[in-house]
Amino acid sequence: MINPSSLHTLLSMGYVFDFHDARGYDQWFSKRKNRLAAALESRLMMGMLDPVAGESVLDIGCGTGASTVPLLEKGLDVTGIDPSPYMLDILSATLGNRISLYRGFAEDLPFDDNSFNHACLFTCLEFVDDPQKALAEAFRVAKDRVFIGFLNRYALAGIGRRVQGIFSQTIYSRATFFSVWEIKSMVRKLMGPVPVCWRTVCQFPGPWGTWMNHIEGSGLVQRFPFGTFAGMVVTLVPRFRTRPLAIRYQPKNVGNVAAGAAGCSGMAPSNGFEDFPRRAAGRAASTPAKNWPPQ
Numbered sequence: 001m002i003n004p005s006s007l008h009t010l011l012s013m014g015y016v017f018d019f020h021d022a023r024g025y026d027q028w029f030s031k032r033k034n035r036l037a038a039a040l041e042s043r044l045m046m047g048m049l050d051p052v053a054g055e056s057v058l059d060i061g062c063g064t065g066a067s068t069v070p071l072l073e074k075g076l077d078v079t080g081i082d083p084s085p086y087m088l089d090i091l092s093a094t095l096g097n098r099i100s101l102y103r104g105f106a107e108d109l110p111f112d113d114n115s116f117n118h119a120c121l122f123t124c125l126e127f128v129d130d131p132q133k134a135l136a137e138a139f140r141v142a143k144d145r146v147f148i149g150f151l152n153r154y155a156l157a158g159i160g161r162r163v164q165g166i167f168s169q170t171i172y173s174r175a176t177f178f179s180v181w182e183i184k185s186m187v188r189k190l191m192g193p194v195p196v197c198w199r200t201v202c203q204f205p206g207p208w209g210t211w212m213n214h215i216e217g218s219g220l221v222q223r224f225p226f227g228t229f230a231g232m233v234v235t236l237v238p239r240f241r242t243r244p245l246a247i248r249y250q251p252k253n254v255g256n257v258a259a260g261a262a263g264c265s266g267m268a269p270s271n272g273f274e275d276f277p278r279r280a281a282g283r284a285a286s287t288p289a290k291n292w293p294p295q
Contacts, residue, residue, distance in 0.1 A: 016083045017063075017083075017086060023086075023090075038066050041066075041149060041231075042069075042070040044199055044200075044201050045067060045120065045122065045149055046070055046071075048199060048231050048232075049147045051071075051117070054076070055076055055077065055117040056078075056079070056116045056118070057076050057079070057116055057120060058109075058111070058116045058118070058120070058138075058141060059071060059078060059079065059081070059122065060119060060137075061081070061106055061123070062087070062088075063082055063087045064091050065090075065091045066122065066123075067122035068080055071120070072095070078099050079099070079101075080099055081101070081103070081104045081106075082101075082103065083104065083105050085103060089293070101291070101293075106121065106128050107128060108137065109141050111141045112141070113140055114142070114143040115142075117142065117143060117144045118145050119139075119142035119147070120146070120147045121134065121138055121146070121148050121150075122149040123149055123151060125148065125150055125178060125183075126151060126176055126178075127175055127176075132186050132189070135148070135186055135187065135190055139191060144235070144236060145234065145236065146234045147231060148183055148187075148234070149229065149232075150177075150183060150229075150230055151228070152178075152179060152200060152225075152229065153177035153178055154179050155227060180200070180225050180230050180232070181225075183198075183232055194234060194236065196232060196235075200223075202224060202227045
């Protein structure tokens with residue numbers, strides 16, 4: 001259940017999948033070519049994120065579980081969050097108590113700072129109202145790495161999706177597509193010069209087999225910036241703020257200048273200030289966490 005105090009904010013937070021969207025999205029995987037494409041994307045995510053079994057991960061915009069299941073199979077402690085109750089119902093029916101599910105929005109995550117080792121946004125930014133805020137929230141709740149998976153706006157398939165959305169009403173009509181450079185620019189604006197790595201999969205047409213699997217896994221192919229699906233991993237680096245700290249001292253004998261000078265002997269000239277590190281205070285979560293399904 002959404003906190004009423006945040007209702008005004010949440011109403012402007014992107015497109016929420018309804019019942020028909022959720023059912024259609026889940027049925028999309030009934031086609032073999034779509035399952036193969038999803039397998040390529042999840043393999044890219046797991047290879048880039050490189051998590052260790054037992055670590056915690058937040059799947060932001062988990063949907064019906066396309067990105068959630070590979071994380072669970074790796075032995076991770078997975079938490080999923082999605083604004084669509086219909087998506088969460090399907091995922092809950094599939095996975096049961098193997099995962100903790102919450103209903104919420106990417107721009108307002110109901111978790112404390114550094115709550116998870118990793119966070120994933122898997123084809124999530126396309127449907128949020130404020131992508132930069134969604135990224136900032138992911139960086140806030142994760143402490144090690146964040147994976148961003150998105151449909152490349154400059155891929156041929158991406159151009160086709162946008163054209164399709166113009167002439168017919170599909171979920172892509174409400175989506176915003178990004179390029180590798182746009183996502184990287186947002187990351188730099190939010191986090192500064194942190195380590196960033198990106199790769200793509202091209203999803204070449206043709207029979208799936210060892211040969212095609214080898215081609216898609218090639219480092220040269222994955223560095224092609226116009227691949228259909230792009231993945232980016234951001235390694236989070238702790239940052240600290242410092243502030244001047246005044247140091248007050250008094251000579252041993254204020255009545256005797258010479259004695260005072262002697263009392264201060266050995267002291268280096270100082271401007272009276274010293275820096276000391278202080279960890280930046282994190283923002284507390286603005287929305288209380290609510291488990292899904294509601295009790």
